[in-house]
Amino acid sequence: MNAKPTGGAPGGRANMKKELSERFQRYRHVWVFVEFEHGKIHPVSLELLGEGRKLADQLQVELAGIVLGSGRAELDEAARAAFSYGADVVYLADDPVLANYRNEPYTQVMTALVNAYEPEIVPSGRHGPGPRPGRRRRDDAKTGLTADCTELAIDGERSLAATRPTFGGSLLCTIHTLNYRPQMATVRPRVMAMPEAQPGRTGRIVEFKVDVAEDSIITKVLDFLPDTANEAEQMAFADIVVAGGMGLRSAENLGLVRDLAAVLGGDWGGSRPLVQKGWIPSDRQIGQTGKTIRPRLYIAAGISGAIQHRVGVEGADLIVAINTDPNAPIFDFAHVGIVADAITLLPALTEAFGRRLSVNRMAS
Known part of the structure; x- marks a missing residue:
């Protein structure tokens, strides 16, 4: 990881360019993890698809939506939404072990996808306290992650420039993950603008076989109680x-x-x-x-x-x-x-x- 305050000297870019290795050339495409629960997609995923579209266009690569869950009708609906908000391809995993969000199976499946297809950039949503799947995926993928970003851009030689507040919010710092891939970042809801949907837009679906046994997962979901009081x-x-x-x-x-x-x-x-x-x-x-x-x-x-x-x-x-x-x-x-x-x-x-x-x- 390398960090510099915004507005740093041009020499920072030259140094980053030198540090990027040829071994990263096989990493391609921008992925957005599509969060949805009980048939509803979280708006932050749609916002990130809009931002991911800009990054993918600048890099001249595909934008992919990652859809994990159980029940093909519901997953196909999420895939259609991902296409309408900019995705070119959807990686889809349909398995009963993914019926409810749990850190363990989702992290295992996401890590397997990353290892199999080697994406270049993977932003995901970050909202509220509690589980932080982005960080779990970062640990399993052995890469870096910039949390709570306010801006994502491409800088240097295909380097993700992830900007976030630091020092108690008194400064903005731009962070580059130079020596690891994929480059990961989390963004809170409403930080990025909601893109315009393009109804009828389509793409291809890549189905991914899940190799996670329910018996190996410690956490069990006994019931779901929606929070309607807050x-x-x-x-x-x-x-x-x-x-x-x-x-x-x-x-x-x-x-x-x-x-x-x-x-x-x-x-x-x-x-x-x-x-x-x-x-x-x-x-x-x-x-x-x-x-x-x-x-x-x-x-x-x-x-x-x-x-x-x-x-x-x-x-x-x-x-x-x-x-x-x-x-x-x-x-x-x-x-x-x-x-x-x-x-x-x-x-x-x-x-x-x-x-x-x-x-x-x-x-x-």
């Missing part, structure tokens, strides 16, 4: 998000954020210091160490805008920042900046939007 999980996909920071000065003033979000029909969250203070639960945190969002409108009230927060929100179509400090970092990337006290301005916005939306509803 409303914060939907925040990453809301069209409108209002968030508060330390500029609100007290936990009670977060009610002003929730009120405005409710009037706008959106969701709400906050910055990392609010979680550290115990003012909001961790699943409401927005930023690189929390949730990444891509709403049509993001209103940040009393948030300074440190880089770890920036990478979690800069995909928003419109960012409106409210802060009493005219030199706050958030004004460097906000589309609209308002120098004002959020505690005073938020109630005024809630009242104004409430009147305007009521008039529109009556007119319609």
Whole structure:
């Protein structure tokens, strides 16, 4: 692995070029692991197919979707979705041992696929706490992995340039896996833009025989209980998000954020210091160490805008920042900046939007 801050000297590229070995020439193609559960594909997989398409086109190779599971009808549906979002080929493994996601069988099958077909780049989704299959596959494939990336690009001699925040989110670092293949990275949901689907687009399917016995797997799935109670999980996909920071000065003033979000029909969250203070639960945190969002409108009230927060929100179509400090970092990337006290301005916005939306509803 080799890391350099973004904007490094050109000499870094020359060194990387020299270090790449001829033994990597047989590694080709970009793979995206397609996560789906109970018939539903996780949106991060579709986002990564769009990003993988760009990488594959730049390298002039194929983009592959990896579909693992049990039940051919469901797997074929996932394969069709992968084709419509950019895949040229789908590697498909259908076996009862893959009926429910478990680290052990999925890692074994994915590792066998990698060893058999030798892909060049393998990005996968990373969301929430718990199992991290990307890291398990990295260990078994004896390669490197860059986690929580905010940007993927090709640099040097077919080297994946994976950019992620470092030093507590104060810097962005670009990492290259120079001496190992495949090059692996994980990306959180909503970091990459959702590509446009191309209905009817097709490709070829390569079936892969699974050689994993159920008796060899320690973990057993006894039942599946969907988590329908956690409303914060939907925040990453809301069209409108209002968030508060330390500029609100007290936990009670977060009610002003929730009120405005409710009037706008959106969701709400906050910055990392609010979680550290115990003012909001961790699943409401927005930023690189929390949730990444891509709403049509993001209103940040009393948030300074440190880089770890920036990478979690800069995909928003419109960012409106409210802060009493005219030199706050958030004004460097906000589309609209308002120098004002959020505690005073938020109630005024809630009242104004409430009147305007009521008039529109009556007119319609």
